[in-house]
Amino acid sequence: MATKIYIDQGHNPVNPNAGAEGNGLREQDVVYRIGRLLADLLNGDSRFDARLSRPTAETQLGTSTSTSLAARVQDANAWGADYFISLHTNASENSSASGSEGFAFSRNSAAFDFGRTVLEQMTRVTGLRNRGMSVRTNLYVLRRTRMPAILLELGFITNPGDAALMSENPALFAQGIYNGILAYLGLL
Numbered sequence: 033m034a035t036k037i038y039i040d041q042g043h044n045p046v047n048p049n050a051g052a053e054g055n056g057l058r059e060q061d062v063v064y065r066i067g068r069l070l071a072d073l074l075n076g077d078s079r080f081d082a083r084l085s086r087p088t089a090e091t092q093l094g095t096s097t098s099t100s101l102a103a104r105v106q107d108a109n110a111w112g113a114d115y116f117i118s119l120h121t122n123a124s125e126n127s128s129a130s131g132s133e134g135f136a137f138s139r140n141s142a143a144f145d146f147g148r149t150v151l152e153q154m155t156r157v158t159g160l161r162n163r164g165m166s167v168r169t170n171l172y173v174l175r176r177t178r179m180p181a182i183l184l185e186l187g188f189i190t191n192p193g194d195a196a197l198m199s200e201n202p203a204l205f206a207q208g209i210y211n212g213i214l215a216y217l218g219l220l
Contacts (some may be wrong), residue, residue, distance in 0.1 A: 136181070
């Protein structure tokens with residue numbers, strides 16, 4: 033039976049729950065593309081079945097931030113996903129802030145280990161600094177999912193180098209996450 037991976041492309045195309053902006057890019061557009069590429073890789077591998085929270089760039093989830101987040105979690109839970117990956121870009125007032133990081137609900141969990149492996153593989157492929165895994169108990173998508181769930185901050189949209197890499201080479205991020213999934217499951 034195929035491993036079911038739910039890919040949540042963070043945020044909506046427009047408010048409510050639109051994402052950060054920087055260097056002429058919008059977070060929701062960047063993560064939409066990377067999520068789509070990751071789903072293509074996974075769905076092209078018979079060992080996986082991937083589902084996107086936003087199957088089209090125009091898909092709008094919910095009528096508020098809270099209903100947008102709830103829609104993502106409810107879809108993943110109802111589908112019976114084995115793993116949940118929420119894709120985001122980071123932002124900072126300091127434009128030199130750079131790198132990738134991940135979050136899980138608790139440290140001693142399959143999600144934390146999954147995130148650490150995915151992050152290691154992704155940063156290996158992209159060349160971005162690995163800022164590590166952290167615990168975030170206040171993130172709805174990590175708290176309410178019934179499967180191991182991680183939130184990845186792929187890079188800083190406010191950093192010119194990170195932003196260019198995410199915009200011009202989205203396939204690197206998709207490949208890195210895919211490699212991380214394979215490595216975690218002992219398939220790499």
